[in-house]
Amino acid sequence: MKVDRRDFIKTSGMFAAGSMVLPPFVQSCQNVQISADVKSYLDHFEVTTEMLQKVIATAMSKGGDYADLFFEHKISNSLALEDGKVNRAYSNIDFGVGIRVLKGDQTGFAYSENIALDDMLNAAKMAANIANTSASFNAADYNEKLPANFYKISKKWEDVSVKDKVPFVQKVNDKIFGLDDKVIKVNAGMSDESSYVMFYNSEGRLTYDYRPMVSFYAVCVMQEGEQIENAYAARSVRRGFEWLTEDLVDELANEAVEKTNLLFKAGKPKAGEMPVVLGAGGSGILLHEAIGHTFEADFNRKGTSIFSDKLNKKVAESFINIIDDGTLPNDRGAINIDDEGNDVQKTYLVKDGILNSYLHDRISAKYYGVEPTGNGRRESFRHMPIPRMRSTYMENGPHTTEEIFAAVDYGVYVDNFSNGEVKIGAGDFTFFVKSGYIIENGKLTTPIKDINIVGNGPQALADISMAANDYKNDSGTWTCGKDGQSVPVTLGLPTVLVKKMTVGGTNA
Amino acid sequence: MTKEEKYTLAKWAMNHALENGAQEVSVNISNNQSSSVEVREEKIDKLEQALQSNLSIRLFVDNKYSSHSTSRLNKEDLARFIEEAIEGTKYLSEDEFRTLPKPELYYKGDGPDLGSLDKNFGSVDPVEKIQVAFAAEKEILGSNERIISVSSSYYDGLNERVMVTSNGFEGDTANSYFGIYTNVSVKGDGDARPEFGWGETAIKYNELKKTGTGTTALKRALDKIGAKKIESGTMPMIVENRVVSRIFSPLMNALDGSAIQQKNSFLIDKLGEKVASEKLTLTDDPFIIGGRGSRLFDGEGIATKKRTVFEKGVLKTYYIDTYYGKKLEMEPNSGSTTNLVFETGDKDLDALIASVKRGIFVTGFNGGNSNGSTGDFSYGIEGFLVENGEIVKPVTEMNITGNMKTLWANIGEIGNDVRDDSSWRTPSILFNDVDFSGL
Numbered sequence: 001m002k003v004d005r006r007d008f009i010k011t012s013g014m015f016a017a018g019s020m021v022l023p024p025f026v027q028s029c030q031n032v033q034i035s036a037d038v039k040s041y042l043d044h045f046e047v048t049t050e051m052l053q054k055v056i057a058t059a060m061s062k063g064g065d066y067a068d069l070f071f072e073h074k075i076s077n078s079l080a081l082e083d084g085k086v087n088r089a090y091s092n093i094d095f096g097v098g099i100r101v102l103k104g105d106q107t108g109f110a111y112s113e114n115i116a117l118d119d120m121l122n123a124a125k126m127a128a129n130i131a132n133t134s135a136s137f138n139a140a141d142y143n144e145k146l147p148a149n150f151y152k153i154s155k156k157w158e159d160v161s162v163k164d165k166v167p168f169v170q171k172v173n174d175k176i177f178g179l180d181d182k183v184i185k186v187n188a189g190m191s192d193e194s195s196y197v198m199f200y201n202s203e204g205r206l207t208y209d210y211r212p213m214v215s216f217y218a219v220c221v222m223q224e225g226e227q228i229e230n231a232y233a234a235r236s237v238r239r240g241f242e243w244l245t246e247d248l249v250d251e252l253a254n255e256a257v258e259k260t261n262l263l264f265k266a267g268k269p270k271a272g273e274m275p276v277v278l279g280a281g282g283s284g285i286l287l288h289e290a291i292g293h294t295f296e297a298d299f300n301r302k303g304t305s306i307f308s309d310k311l312n313k314k315v316a317e318s319f320i321n322i323i324d325d326g327t328l329p330n331d332r333g334a335i336n337i338d339d340e341g342n343d344v345q346k347t348y349l350v351k352d353g354i355l356n357s358y359l360h361d362r363i364s365a366k367y368y369g370v371e372p373t374g375n376g377r378r379e380s381f382r383h384m385p386i387p388r389m390r391s392t393y394m395e396n397g398p399h400t401t402e403e404i405f406a407a408v409d410y411g412v413y414v415d416n417f418s419n420g421e422v423k424i425g426a427g428d429f430t431f432f433v434k435s436g437y438i439i440e441n442g443k444l445t446t447p448i449k450d451i452n453i454v455g456n457g458p459q460a461l462a463d464i465s466m467a468a469n470d471y472k473n474d475s476g477t478w479t480c481g482k483d484g485q486s487v488p489v490t491l492g493l494p495t496v497l498v499k500k501m502t503v504g505g506t507n508a
Numbered sequence: 509m510t511k512e513e514k515y516t517l518a519k520w521a522m523n524h525a526l527e528n529g530a531q532e533v534s535v536n537i538s539n540n541q542s543s544s545v546e547v548r549e550e551k552i553d554k555l556e557q558a559l560q561s562n563l564s565i566r567l568f569v570d571n572k573y574s575s576h577s578t579s580r581l582n583k584e585d586l587a588r589f590i591e592e593a594i595e596g597t598k599y600l601s602e603d604e605f606r607t608l609p610k611p612e613l614y615y616k617g618d619g620p621d622l623g624s625l626d627k628n629f630g631s632v633d634p635v636e637k638i639q640v641a642f643a644a645e646k647e648i649l650g651s652n653e654r655i656i657s658v659s660s661s662y663y664d665g666l667n668e669r670v671m672v673t674s675n676g677f678e679g680d681t682a683n684s685y686f687g688i689y690t691n692v693s694v695k696g697d698g699d700a701r702p703e704f705g706w707g708e709t710a711i712k713y714n715e716l717k718k719t720g721t722g723t724t725a726l727k728r729a730l731d732k733i734g735a736k737k738i739e740s741g742t743m744p745m746i747v748e749n750r751v752v753s754r755i756f757s758p759l760m761n762a763l764d765g766s767a768i769q770q771k772n773s774f775l776i777d778k779l780g781e782k783v784a785s786e787k788l789t790l791t792d793d794p795f796i797i798g799g800r801g802s803r804l805f806d807g808e809g810i811a812t813k814k815r816t817v818f819e820k821g822v823l824k825t826y827y828i829d830t831y832y833g834k835k836l837e838m839e840p841n842s843g844s845t846t847n848l849v850f851e852t853g854d855k856d857l858d859a860l861i862a863s864v865k866r867g868i869f870v871t872g873f874n875g876g877n878s879n880g881s882t883g884d885f886s887y888g889i890e891g892f893l894v895e896n897g898e899i900v901k902p903v904t905e906m907n908i909t910g911n912m913k914t915l916w917a918n919i920g921e922i923g924n925d926v927r928d929d930s931s932w933r934t935p936s937i938l939f940n941d942v943d944f945s946g947l
Contacts, residue, residue: 082770083835085601087572091593096579107556126557162599185771221771221881228771228881268909271740271945289875302548303656304693304701382558421875421888425693425701426735428905430875430888450874452790452886452907458699504876504886504907507742507943 002226035204038144041198041208045071045097051117052200053139055099058124060202063133064101064108066362067124068201070339071097071115072381075158078163078191081173086166098381099123103131105301105363109384128176140204147209147336148344150329153240157192157212160241165190168244172218175253180261184228185221190214196346201340209336213488216248220256224264231259231416231434236332236477236488259416260434266449269438271505275408276453276498277439279415281472284491286498287322287392288480289420289429290457295324295349295357296375296387296482297364299424306427306457310355316461318353318399326374326390332475333391333490337379340385344374349392350461361387379485386483395490397467400493404466406442413437413444414453427457448505455501468495509539509561511680514670517581524587525567529594532568532608534673534808537561537581542665543634547641550649553659565590569597573606578721605834608808613840614677615805615812622802626684626712629666637662640718644690652710654694654730656701661689662720664713676923677809686713690721694729702732709929711798728871731892734901737946738893744867744920745908745942746860746894749927751873752934758878758885758912759784763817763825765832765843767880774883774913778823785919786820787799787853794846801847810842817848821917833901848932852924857936860923862897868906868944869894876907883912889944906946915939 032048034042052069059067076093079086096113097120104473108130110123173186195211196508217234233255237243278286291307299305300483307315318320326344328336340362348356358364361376364387377388405413422429433451437444455463473492480489509517518535525533539561546554563586564577574597646659664687670680689707696702706725710716735820747755767773775783794812796802799895805811808830816824828836829843861869869892906917923936 079600085603087601087606089596089600091574091576091596093578093580093589106552106554110557113559113561120681123557127555130552130555162596164598187770223771229879230772230881236573251849271907271943273737273947291755302659302693304703305698306701308673308701309699382560384554384556418877419875423703423890424872425703426696426732426890426904427700428874428890430907432875432877450877450879450882450884450886451909452888454874454888454907456905456906472863500904502737502907502945502947504909504945505943506909507740507945 017104028240032143035144037080038206038208041196044073044196045198046115051120054117055120055124056202057137057139058121058199059099059101059128060135060137061415062128063131063135064103064128066102066202066419068100068199068340069097070378070381072195073196073468074380076193077157078189079162079169080187080189081169084173086169088103089162096381097390099127100384101127101365102132105367105489106130111382134449137202140202142206143204145207145341146327146339147204147207148327150334151212151238153212153242155241156194157214157241158194159250164241168249171249172253175249176218176257178220179257182222183220184223187219190216195285199337201341205341207337207341211335212240213332214239214243216252217477218252218256220260222260227249227264229260229263231263232256233259234298234477235475237331237475238332238334238506259435262447263449266435266447268451269412269503269505271503271507272474273500273502275411276501276503277404277408277411277413278496278498279413280468280470280493280495281415282417282474282476282491283415284393284474284493285417285420285431286460287394287409287493288389288489288491289422289431290455291322291349291385292324292389292392293422293482294424294427294457295359297358297360297368298387299422300358301364301367304425306425307355311358313355314353315355315458316350316464319467320350320353320464321395322350323348323395324344324359324375324389324392328391328473331391331473332478332488338374338376339378340376341371342372342374342376347373359387360437361385362472369417375386379487381434383485386485387490388482388487389480391490393473393494394467394473394496396469396471396494396495397496398410399468401468401470404440404468404495404497407466407497409441411439412448413439422457429457430454430456451504453501453503455498460498460501463499464496465499466497470494511668511670514539515678518670518672520583521563521565521586521590522674525565525590525594526674528568528591530569532674534566534671536564536669536671538667538669540665540667541674542663544661544663544767545641546659547645548657548659550642550645552638565593567594567597568606568608569594569602569914571602571606571876572597573603574600596913605831607830608673608675608841609810609830611676612770613810615679615809620795622804624711624799624802626680626912628713629684632664632713640688642689643718644722647719648692648726652694652726652730655726656693656695658690658692658722663687671809673809679805679809681803684711686710686716688716688718688721690725692725692729694733698735702729702735704729704732732902735890735904737905738903739947740945742931742941742943744864745939746864746867746869747937747939748857748869748871749923749925749934749936751871752937753932754873754887755915756932756934757881759916760845761880762826762883765826765828765836768826769832769835772880774881775823779826781823782821783913784818784821784916787922788818788821788916789851790817791849792817792846793814793849796847798930799931800849801845803846806842806844811839812846815841837862846931850922850926850935851934852926852935853922855921855923857923857925858940860921860936861894861899863897863938864894867894868892868903869899873897878912884888885910885912900940906944909943909945915942
């Protein structure tokens with residue numbers, strides 16, 4: 001998205017738009033040919049191409065092979081409702097530049113929250129220390145990289161007043177209370193984010209991105225006799241204010257109430273190994289934990305992933321295609337460029353059952369002698385990029401859901417999750433099931449809740465014996481953590497059958 | 509920024525908010541500096557340095573409330589930031605329960621030095637930091653043919669903060685930390701590559717144990733080779749002190765004022781009642797010298813106090829901040845834990861293991877969660893099968909499932925091997941009758 005001058009450094013998104021332009025800004029009197037788009041980003045960050053070159057030259061002064069600068073300005077706002085009223089708001093402004101220097105696969109990293117030249121040069125000197133020779137650096141020619149455009153929006157969040165967001169949060173509360181007499185509490189909220197990113201590296205690449213994000217959630221608490229249960233519904237997408245509609249409010253409210261109601265009747269399955277049918281959508285958490293992390297190339301480069309020796313080998317049934325995709329329109333996991341300035345792709349991790357590609361950042365792509373896959377991501381300018389997932393999903397398979405259920409004598413059906421985890425080397429992964437059902441003789445019977453499922457990545461992947469044709473992407477508020485960095489992701493799955501995994505439950 | 513500069517800027521921001529429509533204000537300014545070096549294959553893999561500043565402000569405007577933070581600390585930006593934040597707050601609903609704490613609850617500035625800061629922070633030679641990391645790696649590099657990868661890190665940091673409020677609180681804190689961490693991956697059975705990370709931390713550099721992370725991480729990774737799930741069953745469980753917090757935190761979360769008031773706790777209306785085994789006696793002690801959770805005042809400025817949380821299984825306190833205190837009509841007593849101290853039994857970890865005929869010694873958790881309102885939980889675990897008091901073999905890919913109320917009522921024994929490198933000073937604990945799922 002093009003940034004116009006008016007969208008200068010916003011001190012807050014709390015209020016209506018267009019009000020603030022931060023003086024004094026540096027007029028970019030560039031002596032190279034740059035586009036108006038790039039110029040607007042240079043102005044946004046109050047830097048000139050000359051400054052970028054000086055900082056890069058300093059970063060490379062100790063003999064680094066490569067250096068990059070990642071400028072970021074992020075405006076975040078959130079509103080929350082408790083006890084019937086939208087009675088709290090939070091906002092945050094983050095602004096700065098991360099400077100990275102590579103020497104082989106070694107990384108030096110520092111950042112500055114101030115974008116005055118001296119501050120940036122100091123950070124560049126620190127990062128430069130990863131190399132220890134002295135070297136002269138010849139600046140590369142500018143090469144402007146036009147980013148993709150995967151998240152077109154109409155109305156930016158910075159241009160939306162608190163006043164216009166409050167009614168949606170209020171309505172979801174009122175709607176939930178109206179749906180069921182058992183409701184005793186509702187927590188609801190909305191958060192939005194507008195992030196401006198500009199990237200420049202020692203190879204001359206200059207690019208940028210504008211990243212909007214919005215999340216909307218509702219937690220429903222119900223009481224029946226002594227029993228209290230809660231469940232939530234949430235959506236998160238890279239869209240603008242136009243995304244908020246009455247229909248969305250209804251969808252969230254209905255889902256939160258339905259999910260909560262289910263829990264009053266739910267119990268626990270028998271403990272032990274059994275077939276698990278994963279419902280379409282959020283069950284993609286299986287791929288994220290069992291496969292996604294272990295395919296991140298930093299682990300494989302170091303030989304610490306259980307999939308380290310599996311490239312080009314058969315790892316699943318031949319109808320299985322698993323993808324990590326940064327290009328889904330308006331998806332929470334989409335990015336127009338990755339955080340190393342590279343193009344983003346739809347990457348086949350598993351193609352026709354064969355391990356096709358790892359997820360690469362710049363360092364690992366170089367190590368494996370392949371093109372970067374656009375998976376170099378970072379939480380913010382305060383962090384160095386590492387291989388991360390985007391949207392991870394499986395394509396449709398050849399079976400029907402009826403065939404899948406019919407194949408199970410006793411097992412569980414799960415479709416609602418809260419969290420998961422994986423041990424990269426051992427391959428053991430888990431995901432926590434908020435609710436589902438027991439399957440008996442091909443039929444859903446008793447509801448279940450609050451159980452953990454554990455499996456082993458390569459085994460579970462090989463054990464996916466059926467996949468249906470009902471693929472769904474889950475647009476929940478999935479956030480993935482690795483090395484202390486959080487990034488937004490999504491996931492998806494058609495209904496699949498995993499022959500056996502260990503299900504938490506009772507031995508009674 | 510010096511402490512004085514932070515106070516000056518915080519008071520300026522507070523006054524600016526008061527002059528522009530806020531009736532009450534609280535301002536925090538923090539500086540954090542940190543550095544880290546990670547080494548691998550006898551080379552520096554990553555070198556990081558960071559210097560961070562942040563201002564956060566809580567605004568009480570016409571009975572409405574919001575909070576905000578920013579890393580842009582020049583006055584021109586801040587002035588606009590505050591003015592816009594106040595304007596935006598006016599669109600929210602009123603909330604009669606929002607106020608600053610009562611001034612008589614504030615910390616008054618006469619407390620002891622709790623030993624939270626290394627006064628020589630910054631004097632450690634950067635070259636020495638790198639050598640410490642290399643030495644940790646060298647402890648094990650090439651020492652075992654199963655080793656696939658070793659990485660060792662040294663890191664340190666300093667956090668400084670000042671806080672002022674418009675009804676008279678002024679306070680500042682400074683904390684330092686130093687750490688070493690070694691992670692090792694080894695060749696296991698089949699394709700498995702068990703790994704283990706072991707770390708040491710200290711508040712003061714001179715107190716940091718600089719050796720042993722490599723050898724401990726390697727031993728623990730090797731011990732995991734061949735781990736497999738065993739048949740499901742109900743058995744005793746010993747949880748190692750390092751990882752007890754995973755199953756202890758849901759119990760503490762249930763005491764939080766917000767969880768109580770929002771009906772997301774399984775311990776609502778239980779003050780004075782026996783809710784756990786009589787073997788559970790727990791004290792919250794903010795004043796331990798060198799304690800990792802020691803502090804003189806909480807995030808609102810309220811003076812901390814030593815208090816009993818559980819006494820022989822009887823619940824003695826909730827954690828109530830000013831806001832939820834008003835909502836619940838309870839006295840605020842600080843909404844966060846400091847150092848949690850268990851009354852210990854007389855057995856060390858070996859004796860706990862020796863006391864078990866057949867059970868599982870849990871050394872790590874893998875995912876899982878607990879339902880806040882019911883206490884139902886299910887967690888992935890790894891560890892060792894214990895038979896006749898002896899560790900027999902490693903286990904993994906299993907779950908424990910149950911309810912927090914039952915689990916904590918079923919304490920078999922509290923160990924005496926308290927860890928002192930965490931604010932939650934947990935010992936190893938033996939629980940009876942835990943549902944494990946495996947084969």
